[in-house]
Amino acid sequence: MDIIQAKKITRSFGREPLITHVLRGVDVHVAEGEFLTIMGKSGAGKSTLMYQLSVLDTPSSGELVVDGVDVMQLNEKERTSFRLHTLGYVFQDYALVPDLSARENVMMPLLMRGDPWATAKRKAAKSLDEVGLAGKYENLPTELSGGEQQRVAIARAIAVAPKIIFADEPTANLDTVSSKQIIDLLTCLNETSGQTIVMVTHEREYALGANRILHMEDGMIIREEKLR
Amino acid sequence: MRSLRIGLLLGLRQIQRASIWTTVLIIFVMMLTFLNLIAVSGILVGLIAGSERAVQEKTIGDIIITPLDAEDKILQTETVRRTLTTIPEISAFSVRYKQGIKIEANYKTRRDLNAEANIVGSQAVGFNPFEEDTVTTLSENIIEGEYFEPNESGYIILGALNLERYTAGFADITGGLKEVYPGDTVRVTIGQASREFIVKGIINAKAGGVANSVYLPEQELRRLIGSPDRNANEIIIRLTDSTPVEALAVKDILVSLGLSEFAKIRTFEEALPKFITDIKNTFNILGTFIGSIGIVVASITIFIIIFINALSRRRHIGILKGIGIERSVIEIAYVSQAAFYALTGSFLGALLTYSFLVPYFDNNPIQFPFSDGILSADPESTFYKFVTLFIITLFAGFVPAWMIAKQNTLNAILGRK
């Protein structure tokens, strides 16, 4: 069974007559363990779709079942808990807490899940090692490069071993070398731990590691491309 | 519990990463607020506390017995006196006789009968000097000469305000005896009777009336009055335990023994001169008012600080909620910061109050016409004020954190609206 089942998802903003229909009936199915990329021009509605699938926003209409849960029915508290336990996020601009060290940033979701302090610390170190940041545990975000910060963000997302990782243009602010590393990291995660990944990207080159590419235009999926 | 742990970590890190000067400034504001709360009302109340203490010590005692409204003497004074000696809670009492008199000096040297007479009207208080001293330690207020010795006669002690050289600063008291010193002879007149006394000493005290009267041993005053009536005008009582509660309890005993048939019995608090009670109430209101303004200012300060702080981190708050961190974590993070400011500020304020201000005012009391003002900051009320400030500060920190943490997660992440 698919881990994400979205049917006829719409998302509109504002009210008649000034209503904007950003998503106009999108169907997305993602299989467990799949690496899916979404491509499209700026303003096509990629981010808006990501917010719906990752339970940060609620569709105006349609059906959305994630990991067997009808997320349309959840209240705010339940959605927060669902995100904590099932989903991982990599945002475009790293989104680390500036007051916390790299390791403490990664520890946040672990502690929230109830890991004891020492366990959280150990797991955080392990996932920082995995993204190649051994030795930078105590650095503050400001003491890290953009690529390193994005890797901390990935470490934070994978530390809790979420079922699905969402990444919205994770390389948009990075140079080519760092971008390549981030994409490789995500591809590797998908291949080795079988985590489901949904990623938005502009660069076709970066999309090629995925199983499938969805092409969006004007709030709809216009084409699907199977790679592997 | 989880939320508490993560919230405290976030709060602690924010304090650590904040600019040291901002932190110092906030703590300084909190310290001033605490001082404002403690010291301002403490000094105001201290002025009154000093005067109350003086009145309780010198004028009223812990319990005072005065004539019934329709009488001018305490009926059956002897019975009352005997009853008082049987009550163990009473450590001492003094029976006082009062009489309006005239005192005249220099009457011997006055050749010219048209020249201004050196004479004042005053009130004579007659008592057993020993008993009076046990109750009011009046002998400690002698500023010139000496207090009465047992078994001597022919001596008088004058309150300082009967003398011209001590009344200079008081616009409302005019006249006063000129050039009278211990050892001089003065003439005391009651109606037609008059007698000479040697001035034994001069007494001064800030408690109401003490410095206005003149003092004589009881027998001498009664002999001068020349009445066989042995009923007294006033009995003041000292208890082994001078607290208001104990005073009420002993008063009840006295009433139950039937003494209220003969006289009016009032505790210290009931008998306080109205002006003192009035000033006390006014100062209390004033102190509370000034303190409340302080608390309002402090809570607004904290509110603004936390609000700006949380607002500038709105995006990070959104992201934390986005990755599944509960709202309460964020609220705790900010409330704990507010708590830190309040605790540190209050601690420094208390340190300053008790290690510097209280000792300073004890050594250098504020000179006040009717008392020596001290800084009254009893630990209990200080603690309550601290708790008030603390709770209000927590609230002032919570509200802005709550306002920002409850915002829509996605809007916060995207910086929308």
Ligand SMILES: Nc1ncnc2c1ncn2[C@@H]1O[C@H](COP(=O)(O)OP(=O)(O)O)[C@@H](O)[C@H]1O
């Ligand atoms: N809250 C909103 N209110 C109105 N319009 C919005 C809102 N959010 C997104 N849009 C519009 O929806 C369109 C798609 O946005 P987005 O999903 O961010 O596109 P993409 O990520 O593909 O660049 C854009 O034209 C944008 O202006």
Ligand SMILES: [Mg+2]
């Ligand atoms: Mg986008």
